[in-house]
Amino acid sequence: MNGSVKAVTGTDARRERWDGHRADRRREFVEAALRVLESGGTDLPMEAVAAQAGVTKPVLYRYFADKAALVDALAERGSQILLSRLMPAINSDGPALARIRAAVGAYFAVIDEHPDLYRLLARRPGTDGAQASTERDKELISTTLTAVISDALCRFGLGSGGAEPWAHGVTGLVHSTGEWWLRRRSMSRTRVVEYVTALIWSAFTGILREGGIVLGPQDPVPACRVPAAGRPAGTGSPPALDPAAGPIPGGGTG
Amino acid sequence: MNGSVKAVTGTDARRERWDGHRADRRREFVEAALRVLESGGTDLPMEAVAAQAGVTKPVLYRYFADKAALVDALAERGSQILLSRLMPAINSDGPALARIRAAVGAYFAVIDEHPDLYRLLARRPGTDGAQASTERDKELISTTLTAVISDALCRFGLGSGGAEPWAHGVTGLVHSTGEWWLRRRSMSRTRVVEYVTALIWSAFTGILREGGIVLGPQDPVPACRVPAAGRPAGTGSPPALDPAAGPIPGGGTG
DNA sequence: AGTAACTGTTACTTCAAGTCACATACCGTC
DNA sequence: GACGGTATGTGACTTGAAGTAACAGTTACT
Numbered sequence: 001m002n003g004s005v006k007a008v009t010g011t012d013a014r015r016e017r018w019d020g021h022r023a024d025r026r027r028e029f030v031e032a033a034l035r036v037l038e039s040g041g042t043d044l045p046m047e048a049v050a051a052q053a054g055v056t057k058p059v060l061y062r063y064f065a066d067k068a069a070l071v072d073a074l075a076e077r078g079s080q081i082l083l084s085r086l087m088p089a090i091n092s093d094g095p096a097l098a099r100i101r102a103a104v105g106a107y108f109a110v111i112d113e114h115p116d117l118y119r120l121l122a123r124r125p126g127t128d129g130a131q132a133s134t135e136r137d138k139e140l141i142s143t144t145l146t147a148v149i150s151d152a153l154c155r156f157g158l159g160s161g162g163a164e165p166w167a168h169g170v171t172g173l174v175h176s177t178g179e180w181w182l183r184r185r186s187m188s189r190t191r192v193v194e195y196v197t198a199l200i201w202s203a204f205t206g207i208l209r210e211g212g213i214v215l216g217p218q219d220p221v222p223a224c225r226v227p228a229a230g231r232p233a234g235t236g237s238p239p240a241l242d243p244a245a246g247p248i249p250g251g252g253t254g
Numbered sequence: 255m256n257g258s259v260k261a262v263t264g265t266d267a268r269r270e271r272w273d274g275h276r277a278d279r280r281r282e283f284v285e286a287a288l289r290v291l292e293s294g295g296t297d298l299p300m301e302a303v304a305a306q307a308g309v310t311k312p313v314l315y316r317y318f319a320d321k322a323a324l325v326d327a328l329a330e331r332g333s334q335i336l337l338s339r340l341m342p343a344i345n346s347d348g349p350a351l352a353r354i355r356a357a358v359g360a361y362f363a364v365i366d367e368h369p370d371l372y373r374l375l376a377r378r379p380g381t382d383g384a385q386a387s388t389e390r391d392k393e394l395i396s397t398t399l400t401a402v403i404s405d406a407l408c409r410f411g412l413g414s415g416g417a418e419p420w421a422h423g424v425t426g427l428v429h430s431t432g433e434w435w436l437r438r439r440s441m442s443r444t445r446v447v448e449y450v451t452a453l454i455w456s457a458f459t460g461i462l463r464e465g466g467i468v469l470g471p472q473d474p475v476p477a478c479r480v481p482a483a484g485r486p487a488g489t490g491s492p493p494a495l496d497p498a499a500g501p502i503p504g505g506g507t508g
Numbered sequence: 509a510g511t512a513a514c515t516g517t518t519a520c521t522t523c524a525a526g527t528c529a530c531a532t533a534c535c536g537t538c
Numbered sequence: 539g540a541c542g543g544t545a546t547g548t549g550a551c552t553t554g555a556a557g558t559a560a561c562a563g564t565t566a567c568t
């Protein structure tokens with residue numbers, strides 16, 4: 001009889017049996033790596049990861065070409081964790097300020113829960129240098145933020161040329177403050193969050209104000225529909241801040 | 255006769271002969287390392303540095319305990335280069351906006367000239383982790399900025415409690431945008447500088463505005479006298495941005 | 509039974525960091 | 539002029555982690 005898979009699909013079922021299994025296995029190792037990070041310290045020896053997963057190095061190397069690949073996977077995991085907390089906050093309804101505060105709060109909550117992962121990804125060991133997947137995680141976040149900012153600017157009828165640099169800027173702002181806070185913890189989390197929120201809020205409203213728009217803390221902004229991934233940024237010019245050096249309306253004395 | 259040093263100072267002159275020589279020698283190696291960075295790539299093998307200096311490893315190791323120490327020295331050098339361009343810009347006279355622009359411009363000019371050094375210091379290899387001189391350079395810059403911001407806030411009669419987180423935030427803002435720009439160079443330098451300046455300017459004026467002070471692009475701020483090193487930040491609370499909402503919604507506990 | 513895909517192991521190579529043992533040069537002291 | 543303290547330098551080593559090679563067992567489809 002031929003209930004045999006081969007007869008039905010035309011391929012040897014011994015091949016397909018394992019499809020998708022790789023992904024599971026990789027996840028296992030990522031979990032193991034996370035456990036090593038939690039217990040261990042700042043570095044992440046491959047041997048320890050393998051041991052934590054209950055096997056030896058060569059097995060690990062069957063699923064990750066090298067250490068950079070593992071760290072990459074960790075980065076992706078980290079980004080997922082972060083974005084899954086960040087996006088609901090950013091996309092929540094409510095006034096803009098509350099959303100910024102929620103997003104910043106979520107960010108600090110995440111790094112508070114996963115300090116080791118954060119530190120690992122912050123300064124990549126293993127990712128030696130330039131080309132190979134340079135910081136796909138931060139890039140992913142910045143890209144997402146680019147879309148959000150770009151969207152917001154468009155809604156106010158402003159050029160979105162600044163979206164990309166500003167997204168990277170804000171990402172770095174939060175990131176650096178986060179690193180500093182983790183290192184020192186010289187103030188409560190709610191307090192840092194409040195300070196960071198104030199800074200971003202000021203920056204945001206200030207940019208709008210340059211475009212002639214005044215936004216109050218309670219004013220709503222239509223929720224962003226985040227597009228699939230960041231468009232490379234639209235067009236527009238940097239605001240001509242300095243009335244002496246160019247056009248643009250009545251100096252910031254609003 | 256005894257023109258001998260020992261007779262005069264009480265110590266063997268064979269000891270003092272070398273005082274201060276170490277510093278010179280270390281400088282030599284730092285130069286060599288810079289040359290390696292320029293020609294080579296992203297990594298910095300000790301052997302290459304030694305070779306570049308015309309000697310072998312053990313000699314290098316007589317002046318630097320380990321690689322981290324060398325990188326530290328490079329970081330210090332980098333900070334010096336950066337601060338020597340940054341501080342005149344920040345402390346120049348002229349309106350606040352112009353000074354911010356000059357400072358941001360100086361920053362980008364420096365990283366444009368020393369991209370490899372910048373990249374090395376951005377993600378420290380060798381500095382394994384926690385304790386040993388964690389990023390003395392960025393810390394130094396942030397500390398200096400803390401002083402500047404703190405000073406500025408005081409001049410406007412505002413609490414300086416936010417100076418430290420904001421300093422780290424702004425440092426990170428510029429840093430991240432710089433990294434992104436170096437990687438991509440998708441816009442001209444003057445353009446990024448303008449965008450970053452706009453963001454910082456907005457943040458700055460916004461913070462002042464929360465304190466009831468309106469600052470225009472042309473308005474001067476008394477030049478900062480920068481104290482020797484950053485005071486640990488003063489006192490004050492985060493601005494209560496949201497008159498309606500009391501405590502924090504997002505993120506959970508502090 | 510034969511075999512394609514996995515499972516896993518021990519033992520190796522490689523490479524850079526860092527150390528050891530040893531040899532030489534300068535120059536002030538005696 | 540011999541002595542010796544501080545430097546100069548080298549080649550050969552050790553160590554540790556990344557990554558590889560060769561080999562052996564298991565499962566389930568053909």
